Amino acid sequence: MSTEDDKIKNSTRRHKDTNAINKQVKIAKQHGFTDQDKSIKESHRMVKHHAMDCGNPQCPTCGNPRKTHKDTLTAQEKRLFQDVEKVTDRHSNGTPPKEE
Numbered sequence: 045m046s047t048e049d050d051k052i053k054n055s056t057r058r059h060k061d062t063n064a065i066n067k068q069v070k071i072a073k074q075h076g077f078t079d080q081d082k083s084i085k086e087s088h089r090m091v092k093h094h095a096m097d098c099g100n101p102q103c104p105t106c107g108n109p110r111k112t113h114k115d116t117l118t119a120q121e122k123r124l125f126q127d128v129e130k131v132t133d134r135h136s137n138g139t140p141p142k143e144e
Contacts, residue, residue, distance in 0.1 A: 068095040
């Protein structure tokens, strides 16, 4: 028999799924998907998948860069090997900070 705790857990799980779907549909609409696309029309597909995931393992965004592009460095490796002596400290408007 279901208790109050079971009912609360079930409703929480459904609420999380609904929120995840709504977030992915919002992302899809921002990137130009129309109401005719499957990701918007059948929004229940977005429960466990991301809207911008094309599913192609060769894609540099969706695939693993270590497996697909072995000759190039990943973003983290590029950051590791960048020049440390060069000062890149700037404000968001592009001006260098004032020395105090």
